[in-house]
Amino acid sequence: GQQLNQSPQSMFIQEGEDVSMNCTSSSIFNTWLWYKQDPGEGPVLLIALYKAGELTSNGRLTAQFGITRKDSFLNISASIPSDVGIYFCASNFGNEKLTFGTGTRLTIIP
Amino acid sequence: EAGVAQSPRYKIIEKRQSVAFWCNPISGHATLYWYQQILGQGPKLLIQFQNNGVVDDSQLPKDRFSAERLKGVDSTLKIQPAKLEDSAVYLCASSLNGQGAEKLFFGSGTQLSVL
Numbered sequence: 001g002q003q004l005n006q007s008p009q010s011m012f013i014q015e016g017e018d019v020s021m022n023c024t025s026s027s028i029f030n031t032w033l034w035y036k037q038d039p040g041e042g043p044v045l046l047i048a049l050y051k052a053g054e055l056t057s058n059g060r061l062t063a064q065f066g067i068t069r070k071d072s073f074l075n076i077s078a079s080i081p082s083d084v085g086i087y088f089c090a091s092n093f094g095n096e097k098l099t100f101g102t103g104t105r106l107t108i109i110p
Numbered sequence: 111e112a113g114v115a116q117s118p119r120y121k122i123i124e125k126r127q128s129v130a131f132w133c134n135p136i137s138g139h140a141t142l143y144w145y146q147q148i149l150g151q152g153p154k155l156l157i158q159f160q161n162n163g164v165v166d167d168s169q170l171p172k173d174r175f176s177a178e179r180l181k182g183v184d185s186t187l188k189i190q191p192a193k194l195e196d197s198a199v200y201l202c203a204s205s206l207n208g209q210g211a212e213k214l215f216f217g218s219g220t221q222l223s224v225l
Binding site for chain 1: 114152153154155166216218
């Protein structure tokens with residue numbers, strides 16, 4: 001099946017730093033979604049991208065749908081403690097089911 | 111608006127035992143999903159219901175897993191008999207119509223440990 005590879009697998013940063021993570025695939029997708037999962041909870045949708053080249057912001061979060069339709073990145077500016085969690089990209093083609101990436105675990109060092 | 115409700119939150123069983131999970135989706139959502147999330151991995155779809163019909167169960171291990179959504183509202187997922195590799199978080203999600211990359215709303219999950 002289709003695979004989404006996320007990098008980095010984990011990040012250790014200090015509060016206030018900017019964060020950048022990405023998601024790549026060998027397949028073309030129609031949609032890129034970014035979810036955040038807090039410990040002991042289900043994923044929550046952060047940003048949805050529907051067009052190649054689209055750049056979308058949600059507060060301190062910015063995500064882009066790659067021109068090749070095979071990748072996407074998520075940036076977080078000025079990180080705060082509540083940004084801690086696991087970030088998943090998810091994508092699909094047409095009406096196929098969503099495929100989730102492997103996740104990037106973000107930890108903030110005090 | 112009430113979210114997706116799941117129970118129990120945690121379950122510990124021995125291998126070869128049976129277990130069942132329950133999910134109540136957001137009111138009015140036609141589509142219900144069961145995902146399996148193994149530690150360190152992203153969620154993997156097990157089964158998708160549209161109302162009370164199955165849309166996709168291609169990744170459901172049907173020899174031991176079963177799921178139903180008899181009245182098109184709440185759903186149960188059963189494992190019988192459980193294996194060690196079934197240890198995971200089982201997430202239920204719902205969406206309005208199940209079209210393409212429609213927004214999914216997830217429950218908090220049931221964490222299953224098989225000993």
